[in-house]
Amino acid sequence: MRITPHTPEEEKIPDGESFVLTQKLIEACRTSMGGFTSATMRAFGITRETWTHGWIKRIVGTTLTREQYQRAFTGRFLYNTKALKTTQPNQMQMFS
Numbered sequence: 538m539r540i541t542p543h544t545p546e547e548e549k550i551p552d553g554e555s556f557v558l559t560q561k562l563i564e565a566c567r568t569s570m571g572g573f574t575s576a577t578m579r580a581f582g583i584t585r586e587t588w589t590h591g592w593i594k595r596i597v598g599t600t601l602t603r604e605q606y607q608r609a610f611t612g613r614f615l616y617n618t619k620a621l622k623t624t625q626p627n628q629m630q631m632f633s
Contacts, residue, residue, distance in 0.1 A: 550603060550606055550607060550610065551603075551606075553603070554602060554603055555600050555601060555602045555603065556600070556601065556603070556606075557598060557599070557600055558581075558596055558597060558598065558599050558600070558601050558606075559597060560593065560597050562606065563581075563593055563596070563597065565610065566581075566609045566610050566612070566613050567613060568613045568614075573613070574612050574613055574614075574615055575612075576608070576611075576612030576613075576615035577609045577610075577612035577613055577615075578612075579608075579612070580605055580606075580608035580609035580612050581596055581601075581605075581609050582596070583596075
């Protein structure tokens with residue numbers, strides 16, 4: 538896997554109060570090593586149970602607020618945050 542640095546175009550957050558999440562927007566939240574931090578995953582609403590193969594495809598098309606995406610995007614630089622929470626039964630609405 539070849540890692541390329543983020544370009545200014547990738548760092549642009551879409552206009553509007555909320556927008557639909559695309560694969561390109563998710564990929565822009567990767568770290569410089571090509572992964573995702575726990576901070577980014579929390580901002581996307583991912584928990585330990587939902588962080589499984591195919592999680593990106595499951596969240597493409599969901600609506601995020603500008604603030605949620607900003608947290609996910611800046612989370613790519615936050616490496617020393619808490620581990621992801623275990624999902625409570627009533628919090629699984631995003632992936633039902």
